[in-house]
Structure formats: C-alpha cells, structure tokens
Amino acid sequence: MSTQTMSTVTARIGRLKGEILKHAMPVEVLGKFGTKKPMPKNASETVIFRRWLPKGATSNTPNTWSVDPAAHQLTEGETPTSETMSAQDISATLVEYGFIYRWSNRTEDLYEDDVPAEFKRLTGERMGLLLEMVRYGQLKAGTNVFRAGAVASRSLITALVSASLLRNVARSLMNNRAQRTHGILSASPNIGTQPVESCWVVACAANLVADLRSQLSGFVHVSEYGSQQRMHENELGSWEEFRFIWSPEFAPYLNAGTTATANTRLAGGAPNSAGSELVDVYPMLVLSPECFGDVALRGKSAMNVAAFPASMRTKDDPLGQRGSISAQTYFTSVRLNEGHMAVVEVAASALVS
Numbered sequence: 001m002s003t004q005t006m007s008t009v010t011a012r013i014g015r016l017k018g019e020i021l022k023h024a025m026p027v028e029v030l031g032k033f034g035t036k037k038p039m040p041k042n043a044s045e046t047v048i049f050r051r052w053l054p055k056g057a058t059s060n061t062p063n064t065w066s067v068d069p070a071a072h073q074l075t076e077g078e079t080p081t082s083e084t085m086s087a088q089d090i091s092a093t094l095v096e097y098g099f100i101y102r103w104s105n106r107t108e109d110l111y112e113d114d115v116p117a118e119f120k121r122l123t124g125e126r127m128g129l130l131l132e133m134v135r136y137g138q139l140k141a142g143t144n145v146f147r148a149g150a151v152a153s154r155s156l157i158t159a160l161v162s163a164s165l166l167r168n169v170a171r172s173l174m175n176n177r178a179q180r181t182h183g184i185l186s187a188s189p190n191i192g193t194q195p196v197e198s199c200w201v202v203a204c205a206a207n208l209v210a211d212l213r214s215q216l217s218g219f220v221h222v223s224e225y226g227s228q229q230r231m232h233e234n235e236l237g238s239w240e241e242f243r244f245i246w247s248p249e250f251a252p253y254l255n256a257g258t259t260a261t262a263n264t265r266l267a268g269g270a271p272n273s274a275g276s277e278l279v280d281v282y283p284m285l286v287l288s289p290e291c292f293g294d295v296a297l298r299g300k301s302a303m304n305v306a307a308f309p310a311s312m313r314t315k316d317d318p319l320g321q322r323g324s325i326s327a328q329t330y331f332t333s334v335r336l337n338e339g340h341m342a343v344v345e346v347a348a349s350a351l352v353s
Contacts, residue, residue: 176339
C-alpha cells in the first residue's frame with residue numbers, strides 16, 4: 001500500500017519556487033452522448049434499457065419496418081384486428097470501480113504544497129477518465145465495422161480515412177434509420193442536455209486530426225462555423241453529415257495492421273521508418289443518440305467520495321499519521337443498437353516531412 005510521504009516528491013523550497021505545473025487533464029467525450037440511465041439506490045446490480053420494436057421488426061433486426069398498404073385497407077362496417085407492440089430489453093450488469101489516495105501527516109503539515117487539495121482534484125478527473133475508458137472499450141467492440149481500403153480484416157489495414165469510406169458509413173446509418181444527434185449532455189454536474197446542430201458524432205484519436213483535414217475535401221474547421229454552436233471543446237470540425245471530436249485518450253490497436261511505405265504511417269506510435277513495421281489501427285466511433293447507454297456520472301448519487309485528513313484520529317490510526325481520499329462508483333456501458341453506430345478502422349499518417 002503506497003502512502004505519499006515527504007520523500008515521495010522532493011520539496012521545491014531551496015530550488016526554483018513556483019506554482020505546480022498544470023497536469024494533463026482528461027476530457028470527457030463519449031460521456032456526453034448516448035442514453036443515460038440514473039442508478040437508483042437498492043435497485044439491483046442490473047441496468048435494463050428498453051426499446052419498442054416497430055411493425056415487422058425483431059430483436060435481431062430492430063431497425064426494420066414491414067408496412068404493407070394492402071394489409072391496412074379497411075372493409076366497410078368491419079373493425080380491423082387489433083395488434084400489440086413488442087419490447088426488447090437489453091440488460092447490463094453494474095461493475096464496482098474505485099481507488100484510494102493516501103498521504104502522511106508530515107506531508108499534510110510540513111510540505112509547502114497543499115497535497116490533499118491536489119489529491120481531491122485528481123480524484124474527480126481520474127474517475128471521469130476511468131468511466132470514459134469503459135465506454136471506449138465497449139464502443140470500439142461494435143459489430144458494424146468499416147475498414148479503410150475496404151479490406152476484409154484489421155490485419156490488412158494500411159489506408160487512411162477517405163470520403164468514400166465515410167459515405168458508406170452514412171449510407172448504412174441512413175438505411176438503419178439512425179437518428180442524428182440534436183443534443184448533448186450539459187457540462188453541469190446534473191443531468192441535462194443542451195441543443196446542437198443535427199449530425200452524427202465521430203469520436204476519434206488526436207493522431208487522426210491531420211488526416212481528417214487533409215483527406216476530406218470540403219472539411220469545415222470549427223473556426224468557420226459562424227453562428228453554429230460548438231458541441232465540445234475538442235470539436236475539430238464537420239464534413240457532410242458528420243461532426244468530429246478528438247481525444248488523446250482513444251488509443252489505437254498498436255501494430256495491428258499491415259506494412260506500408262516507410263515514413264508514411266504510424267506504427268507503434270511512431271513513424272514506420274523501416275517500412276517493415278505493422279501499422280497502428282485507429283477506431284473512429286460514429287455515434288447516434290441511442291446507439292449506446294450507460295449510467296451517467298451526474299447527480300449527487302453518482303459517485304461516493306470519502307476524504308479523511310491526517311489529523312483525524314481513529315482506532316486504526318490513533319496518532320493521526322495518515323490521511324486519505326477515496327472514490328467509488330457503480331457503472332456500466334452497453335451497446336444498444338449496432339445498426340445505429342459504426343466503428344471505422346483506419347491507419348494514421350506519419351507526418352514526416
């Protein structure tokens with residue numbers, strides 16, 4: 001068990017004195033989308049999402065309609081046969097997540113920085129990133145997959161994102177009647193939404209930003225939006241039906257593709273200088289409003305946090321020598337409609353001049 005002590009990080013007194021450098025703060029992207037289901041207390045460990053199936057649809061084909069005009073013609077004087085609706089329940093089991101930070105009384109009393117305050121700030125940000133990674137793992141495993149170069153498997157990928165690739169994605173979403181996003185989860189700690197321009201959201205890695213701007217003719221950077229509202233601080237821009245948001249947290253499948261000409265692709269996170277390296281494959285997540293669901297990290301019951309100063313004396317710490325802060329929550333994320341989302345797998349340019 002680790003405890004932050006006076007020697008864990010060397011004090012800055014006697015050296016260059018200054019403010020603590022800003023750390024890399026994780027940014028929630030996927031958490032602003034999808035269907036949110038608050039977790040009530042004492043309501044089991046299973047979360048259930050329900051959808052009503054249209055006429056002619058089944059659990060395996062939830063995006064189809066079967067409406068025959070001839071079957072809807074009425075006969076004079078006769079009441080048509082009544083029908084019912086079918087529901088499909090999609091369940092997911094909540095998983096408990098948590099962690100603890102601990103520090104000594106000397107760190108709290110003598111260190112020149114307010115270490116407990118830093119731990120408190122990092123706790124919230126770490127929990128946000130933790131749940132974002134749970135969503136990312138769930139969504140990138142989607143089954144509606146499109147691969148750059150129209151290859152049969154991930155191991156054959158070497159091509160970049162292209163207009164034809166994304167247009168095929170748009171065609172699939174249209175044929176599956178996927179709605180466009182009209183609102184996102186607001187930035188407040190409570191559950192609520194704010195309106196945005198209609199679109200399909202594409203969440204992607206930061207390493208794909210340059211390719212999106214260079215490979216998609218007519219790409220509109222966010223600075224050119226005019227009166228259109230930016231939906232996220234990391235929004236890059238838009239192209240046709242899509243709006244793109246990047247995140248440094250969306251890791252690729254390292255060395256999962258095939259080889260490419262030297263210094264043209266990223267492989268193992270660096271340019272493929274030899275040309276024999278297997279390129280990295282980046283999942284781009286194309287989302288519609290109800291393609292996935294999760295338990296929202298919003299509201300007073302979403303996360304349990306306990307903070308104890310080192311000065312607090314207990315039977316386990318009678319001298320008050322240890323302080324701690326802990327965070328715990330129950331969470332799950334589940335894909336609800338494979339046809340209303342897409343996973344686009346592409347390579348990334350090396351950007352070697």
